[in-house]
Amino acid sequence: MHELSIAASIVEAVTESASAYPGARVKVVRLRVGALASVVEDSLQFCWELATEGSPLAGAALVIDKLPVIVHCDACGVDAEIEGVQSFRCSRCGKPAADLRQGRELEIEAIEIEEPEPKESAIAAANPVEERI
Amino acid sequence: MTTRIVELRQGILKKNDELAAGLRNRFISARVLVLNLVSSPGTGKTALLELTLRELRTRGARAAALVGDLETDNDARRLAASGAPVRQINTHGICHLDAEMVSKHLESWEGVSLAELDYLFIENVGNLVCPSSYDLGERIRVALLSVTEGEDKPLKYPGLFNSADAAVMTKIDLAVPCSFDRELALKNINEIRPGIRIFETSAKTGAGMDAWLEYLADQAQHS
Numbered sequence: 090m091h092e093l094s095i096a097a098s099i100v101e102a103v104t105e106s107a108s109a110y111p112g113a114r115v116k117v118v119r120l121r122v123g124a125l126a127s128v129v130e131d132s133l134q135f136c137w138e139l140a141t142e143g144s145p146l147a148g149a150a151l152v153i154d155k156l157p158v159i160v161h162c163d164a165c166g167v168d169a170e171i172e173g174v175q176s177f178r179c180s181r182c183g184k185p186a187a188d189l190r191q192g193r194e195l196e197i198e199a200i201e202i203e204e205p206e207p208k209e210s211a212i213a214a215a216n217p218v219e220e221r222i
Numbered sequence: 223m224t225t226r227i228v229e230l231r232q233g234i235l236k237k238n239d240e241l242a243a244g245l246r247n248r249f250i251s252a253r254v255l256v257l258n259l260v261s262s263p264g265t266g267k268t269a270l271l272e273l274t275l276r277e278l279r280t281r282g283a284r285a286a287a288l289v290g291d292l293e294t295d296n297d298a299r300r301l302a303a304s305g306a307p308v309r310q311i312n313t314h315g316i317c318h319l320d321a322e323m324v325s326k327h328l329e330s331w332e333g334v335s336l337a338e339l340d341y342l343f344i345e346n347v348g349n350l351v352c353p354s355s356y357d358l359g360e361r362i363r364v365a366l367l368s369v370t371e372g373e374d375k376p377l378k379y380p381g382l383f384n385s386a387d388a389a390v391m392t393k394i395d396l397a398v399p400c401s402f403d404r405e406l407a408l409k410n411i412n413e414i415r416p417g418i419r420i421f422e423t424s425a426k427t428g429a430g431m432d433a434w435l436e437y438l439a440d441q442a443q444h445s
Contacts (some may be wrong), residue, residue: 098237107281125354125385127351174414175377178416185412185417187417197232197234199231200227200229201225202225203225
């Protein structure tokens with residue numbers, strides 16, 4: 090239900106980061122979303138289209154890497170992935186494990202941008218000494 | 223054209239998280255215990271809060287409440303009868319409270335200063351999904367479930383129950399007519415959030431309120 094607010098937050102953050110690369114076009118936005126993040130992928134994809142429509146991000150793909158829940162088991166002293174999100178127990182010893190190490194992520198991992206080729210004059214300006222040699 | 227990958231590694235809700243961190247610092251320096259109450263609509267957040275505010279006032283504690291709803295100030299009016307300062311936040315369609323809404327309503331809350339409070343309760347919008355992603359700067363997140371909702375609510379909404387620091391089972395006076403399986407409900411909560419502190423209350427009979435109020439007083443001492 091809050092996927093539209095999340096999509097709007099992604100648009101805001103990506104637009105800000107992409108502004109450091111003038112003339113570049115954002116092709117892909119890659120997210121890391123934990124199993125406990127309460128985000129529905131289909132709904133987020135739908136809202137992403139709505140939120141980017143008519144903006145410089147229109148057409149950019151949203152790629153979602155889903156992360157399983159990982160808990161730390163005190164008894165075994167290890168981090169273990171749990172199956173699903175219905176039982177927070179160590180998959181090795183079966184004891185309850187409350188110490189969450191992964192699963193709530195809601196992050197923008199990276200963006201893939203396409204930049205225009207630098208012009209030769211720009212290369213010359215950027216490397217004046219090399220050009221003279 | 224050349225393609226470049228730019229690593230960002232930033233939280234999508236970074237702005238909310240930063241605002242919430244600021245609020246948390248303010249709450250700590252004002253030594254006010256802040257609780258965020260989350261549940262489905264109709265679980266009894268307002269009823270528990272009505273009784274809690276009244277009892278706290280009787281015991282000489284200074285408590286206030288911010289209450290979130292999509293529309294109407296019905297809950298704020300109900301809670302204000304306790305005599306505690308209460309302010310309604312209307313989200314107009316948004317399904318959760320966020321740190322900015324809390325911050326704005328605190329700033330413009332005439333006659334209420336954090337430094338003069340022992341407790342601030344934030345009653346979230348009734349919703350078991352969205353509020354779990356939005357930190358409000360609270361110290362304790364309380365998830366409520368009523369006996370009329372069924373024992374498997376925690377399994378259906380693990381994201382929210384796993385993010386809670388305490389749980390309250392409400393309307394226990396209705397457990398028998400609802401054939402509520404208490405043991406199963408306790409087990410389900412513990413599967414999702416092992417070791418969580420669980421209270422069982424009835425706002426109608428007052429059952430379980432002593433343990434709940436004792437917990438609040440104990441937590442406030444550490445604020």
